[in-house]
Amino acid sequence: MSKKDTIPVRVFLPEEKNPKFYYNLMADMPNRPAPYLHPATKQPVGVSDLMGVFVKDLAEQELSSERYIEIPKEVQEYYRMYRPSPLHRAYQLEKALDTPARIYYKYEGQNTSGSHKLNSAIPQVFYNKIAGVKSLTTETGAGQWGTAVAIAANFFGLPLDVFMVKCSAQQKPHRKAVIETYGANVVPSPSNITESGRKILSEDPECGGSLGIAISEAMEAAMGRENTRYVLGSVLNHVILHQSIIGQEAMEQLQMVDEYPDIVIGCAGGGSNLGGMIAPFVRENLAGRASSRIIAVEPSACPSLTRGVFAYDYADAACICPIAKMYTLGHGFVPASIHAGGLRYHGMSPIVSQLYNDKLIEARSEPQTRVFEAGMLFAKTEALLPAPESAHAILAAIDEAKRCKETGEEKVIVFLLSGHGYFDLGAYQNYMSGNAVDAQYSDEMLKSGLDSLPAA
Numbered sequence: 112m113s114k115k116d117t118i119p120v121r122v123f124l125p126e127e128k129n130p131k132f133y134y135n136l137m138a139d140m141p142n143r144p145a146p147y148l149h150p151a152t153k154q155p156v157g158v159s160d161l162m163g164v165f166v167k168d169l170a171e172q173e174l175s176s177e178r179y180i181e182i183p184k185e186v187q188e189y190y191r192m193y194r195p196s197p198l199h200r201a202y203q204l205e206k207a208l209d210t211p212a213r214i215y216y217k218y219e220g221q222n223t224s225g226s227h228k229l230n231s232a233i234p235q236v237f238y239n240k241i242a243g244v245k246s247l248t249t250e251t252g253a254g255q256w257g258t259a260v261a262i263a264a265n266f267f268g269l270p271l272d273v274f275m276v277k278c279s280a281q282q283k284p285h286r287k288a289v290i291e292t293y294g295a296n297v298v299p300s301p302s303n304i305t306e307s308g309r310k311i312l313s314e315d316p317e318c319g320g321s322l323g324i325a326i327s328e329a330m331e332a333a334m335g336r337e338n339t340r341y342v343l344g345s346v347l348n349h350v351i352l353h354q355s356i357i358g359q360e361a362m363e364q365l366q367m368v369d370e371y372p373d374i375v376i377g378c379a380g381g382g383s384n385l386g387g388m389i390a391p392f393v394r395e396n397l398a399g400r401a402s403s404r405i406i407a408v409e410p411s412a413c414p415s416l417t418r419g420v421f422a423y424d425y426a427d428a429a430c431i432c433p434i435a436k437m438y439t440l441g442h443g444f445v446p447a448s449i450h451a452g453g454l455r456y457h458g459m460s461p462i463v464s465q466l467y468n469d470k471l472i473e474a475r476s477e478p479q480t481r482v483f484e485a486g487m488l489f490a491k492t493e494a495l496l497p498a499p500e501s502a503h504a505i506l507a508a509i510d511e512a513k514r515c516k517e518t519g520e521e522k523v524i525v526f527l528l529s530g531h532g533y534f535d536l537g538a539y540q541n542y543m544s545g546n547a548v549d550a551q552y553s554d555e556m557l558k559s560g561l562d563s564l565p566a567a
């Protein structure tokens with residue numbers, strides 16, 4: 112029998128194969144991300160400066176060039192409750208597409224956060240706890256990160272305030288309920304409890320919020336309270352480091368069935384699921400041991416890689432965070448309220464940005480109606496309802512599989528299914544009733560967004 116039909120539907124790694132180390136792609140990148148700059152002085156920041164924002168362990172990881180970093184025992188114990196995550200062979204999707212390609216997906220939705228976000232929430236809360244921090248703040252867009260931190264903060268016994276992008280809080284009331292189940296406090300953002308929130312509301316009382324605004328509010332709230340720290344769920348190097356467990360597991364699972372990907376695909380909002388998934392595959396490419404194509408997929412309404420510029424910009428709307436060199440649409444840009452809330456961020460991880468700039472990965476942007484169409488086909492064939500964010504990756508996998516049908520190539524396509532869509536049913540209903548519109552991203556939007564870039 113050929114590989115066409117002998118591989119198990121789900122490839123499970125035995126528990127003892129759980130990674131013991133995070134893999135740090137920065138150790139192997141030909142060009143490391145440019146240094147962060149201080150928001151006021153515009154001078155490069157080191158670990159001690161970053162410690163104004165993050166606890167020491169996380170600040171060190173942010174700038175580390177060590178290749179493998181040990182996962183703390185307590186964090187490994189927690190991971191064991193829901194990891195390793197399964198790798199699926201998408202037999203039914205392949206059949207529906209009548210493609211000679213073999214399609215695999217790594218599924219990160221099997222925990223209560225519903226996504227990969229818990230992989231970084233656990234170590235971040237853990238490092239804060241052992242550093243003596245007494246309470247945490249964070250932001251959340253679609254709600255997955257807020258849920259993940261709420262779960263981890265409850266586990267390690269830290270109180271938490273979650274600034275949730277207001278339009279998401281309205282679109283997904285049940286997300287708010289899950290976060291509250293874990294004892295965290297949800298604040299719709301922009302709010303009137305921070306300076307940055309009040310400023311935005313005075314200019315636009317109806318503002319539905321954005322990740323950039325929520326980050327500003329959460330940062331400001333943390334800085335104004337004693338022994339309180341802010342944790343961020345994407346974009347940063349240490350987040351991608353934590354997410355490297357996904358790619359490491361996937362590589363082992365593929366080895367178990369004697370496969371290696373021709374194409375690796377992930378959706379990209381701030382770049383953390385993508386960055387974590389691709390890290391070991393990029394390492395193999397760089398070492399000359401493989402030549403996989405690696406594809407980042409973003410929404411047309413927020414196309415930071417495909418339309419943005421590679422420049423220094425603020426990570427947040429109020430310009431309190433360090434300035435990072437990244438692909439950006441400008442920190443003043445507020446993306447349209449598309450349903451893939453987790454992909455509505457003006458910038459992109461410095462690691463992913465640098466890889467893209469160095470042409471080590473590809474990127475494409477897709478309109479949400481095509482994305483939902485792909486998500487629906489996946490739900491019907493694979494019996495799993497994907498998050499709208501993850502459906503971006505599904506769409507690219509489908510497009511590549513269709514290309515294989517035309518050329519007759521038996522490619523191995525692996526994508527990351529970053530989460531489930533059971534809190535996105537309003538979005539699916541909206542799509543099914545024909546009300547999902549493809550928000551346009553215009554040259555004027557780009558121009559006005561880029562006007563907000565700092566002079567570096």
Ligand SMILES: *Cc1c(COP(=O)(O)O)cnc(C)c1O
Nearest residue numbers: 345380381382383384453500530
């Ligand atoms: C948050 C989220 C994303 C986008 O964030 P990245 O940092 O780009 O991974 C994608 N998918 C899901 C399910 C998410 O929760």
